[in-house]
Amino acid sequence: MASVLIIFAHPVYEKSRVNQYLVKAIKGLKQVTFHDLYELYPDFDIDIKKEQKLLVKHDIIVLQHPFYWYSMPPLLKQWLDLVLEYGWAYGKEGTQLRNKKLFNAITTGGTFAAYQKEGHNRYTIPELLYPLDQTAFLCKMTYYPPFIVHGTHRLSDVEMQQFAQDYLQIITGLRDGLFREDDLVSATYMNNLIDKPYSL
């Protein structure tokens, strides 16, 4: 059984309905650590040593966050800046993260259609996530496709509940090794692995 670390970053979690559903679904699972950055470091005083220890202990790292300006909230960016140190995460001696898996769990207001070449966001989410893909590469990690919840502003409670179930299924599936590595690397969205693909 693999261990999963969910690095959660949401500056206004109390207002995010979707994330509340998602978090509720995966919190307290066996072998899954939920790590709430804005709750731990409201002052942005990240305890780097502690974060590094936590990373070392886990196999799969999930960055769960809203998709602000096609990217992540500032604290999560700061976390990447400061925790993934040269000589620790990357560089010749930086091998602490080698062979770990990394992927994003993202909530976004834009629809699937909007994140297409023809849509008004012009790029797909995997394209917009290239920087993270490359981050994983530099740290000798495997980058998995993202789990996405689109169109969050229009979701009903039932639909949000459904996404929470999907998320639960994916996290536990990864933990228990239920997915084939080939599928994991080749899928565009993690959602596809549990037959919940988005389509136009």
Added chain:
Amino acid sequence: MDKSFLFQAIVYLASAVIGVNIAKRLGLGTVLGYLLAGVAIGPFVLGFVGEEGKDIMHVSEFGVVMMLFVIGLELEPNLLWRMRKLVVGLGGMQVIATTLAISLAAYFLGQSWQAALAIGATLSLSSTAIVMQTLSEKSLLKTSAGNSAFAVLLSQDIAVIPLLAVFPILATEVVDNQSASLIGKFSGWQQTLIVLAAIAIIIIAGKYVVSPVFRWVAKTRQRELFMATALLLVFLIAELMIVVGLSPALGTFLAGVVLANSEFRHELESDIDPFKGLLLGLFFISVGSTIDFGLVKDNFLLVIALVLGLMCLKGLILYVLGKSFGLKGDQNMIFAVSLAQMGEFAFVLFSFAGQYALINAEDIDLLIAVVALSMALTPLFFVMNERLILPKYFTKEKSNRRADEIHDKNPVIIAGFGRYGNIVGRFLRANGVSATVLDNDSDRVELLRRFGYKVYYGDASRFDLMKAAGAETAKIIIIAMDTPQQCLEMVAMVKKNFPHLKILSRAYDRNDSFDLMESGVDYIYRETLDSSLRLGADALQMIGFRAYQTHRAARTFLKHDERVLADLIKHRHDSKSYISVAKEKITELEELILRDIKDEGILERDSGWDSERLRTDTKS
């Protein structure tokens, strides 16, 4: 019985240790403890102390002088200036009105009008020692009642001067003209000039001479020499005042005020303080031991009637005056009760009056017993007022409010709404969290109630008050009372009776944080830490550091400091429990600075943003 010096010292100290301890445990306050100890060792109970109790009382009266010096040190001149209305108005009125009332009564009881006037004036004065000690022990000094009481005491001190001058004039026959003042041979206006010159000397010397002298002494680095100088200063002033015929207490008070802004203020305060405390204790003991219970027994009803009658009369006048000077409800009650006794000046003035045969000797003995009894009863009345009268007075408002208490059980209780608690409270309220506030300043309580805060008046460390405030259903208690002792008492009470409450406590300094940590408080906030770091960061910024860098540096230092704190507490009781407070502070500072040097984390750069290592690696 052998009454050697050592034996006397043993008797006094032992009675103090035992008496005060018992009184403290019973919640009666130290003053009453000393007085009872005095009664116990006095000629009428154990008989360890005989007539010499009176001599000791005269010596220990000096404690009052020292107390006024310390009070003066804590009082800044402009604060005193702001109190002038209270001193002149409230204080002056109190002395005049009480003197007239008591004189009239004495006249109708058969005294000559001269004697009646002398008795009235003497008995109008209250006991600075007992009142100040009791008020400060109950942390009431900063309340409006405490403030007014202090103003009245001050004007009484001033009133002693004209009284000493008037008594000889009132005297019909001069028996023994041993004037206390050495300037008696000068004429009136010359005397006035000399008095003014003496006061000027104190003010000018205090401003320009004392500090250089202390600096010079401080260079020797001998603590005891500094202490000696401080005592010398107080004695000098007292002597000067006695020579020109003023109250030594008033003189040292003035000197204290002048020195309040000096750099040596705290050093002086901490040097004089133990002497003050011990002498005052001794004074209270000797008051207790000199109560002539034989005389009291022979005239039992008369004495009781006089004590109660006089105290009621004084209290009534105080209450009326307090009301007209804007004191409200319980504050006025505290004010009136606190000043209703007769004071130690009576011992001086009565013996003075005796010298001039102004009052006959038997009456003086009786009155002195009355004065001593009234002083002894004051702490008791305080306790009664606090436990019986004030709660009753306030139950009305409490029951009015109990109804809405059930609707919204506040999750937060704030104990103490002074300069610290009020910020916390306002912040919570700005975010829509209402808190129940407990405070023992009724003026503040009234103001807060007007704005719809749920406020309870009273000592928050009382179990019943906490219960009434909903401590059983609350989640959090914020302890922000005015003194560390109060906070610690509060913590103990909460831990014992409401263990489910999360305690968040204000701490004064490192030492206080240790105390709080040891009593099991998990959330401790040193009141100066964040603010000083913000200031430091701003200073760095002003000399050219980047704003964000200084901000991060301050945050790093904060973490470092908290680490050190957690570390230091382990060694707290190793060795230094025995050295003096000042020494301890220095050792502590030394230790802190040493740790700053050792801890590399103090300058911890956010290395993820620092490409220095990357640069060196690339070069090689």
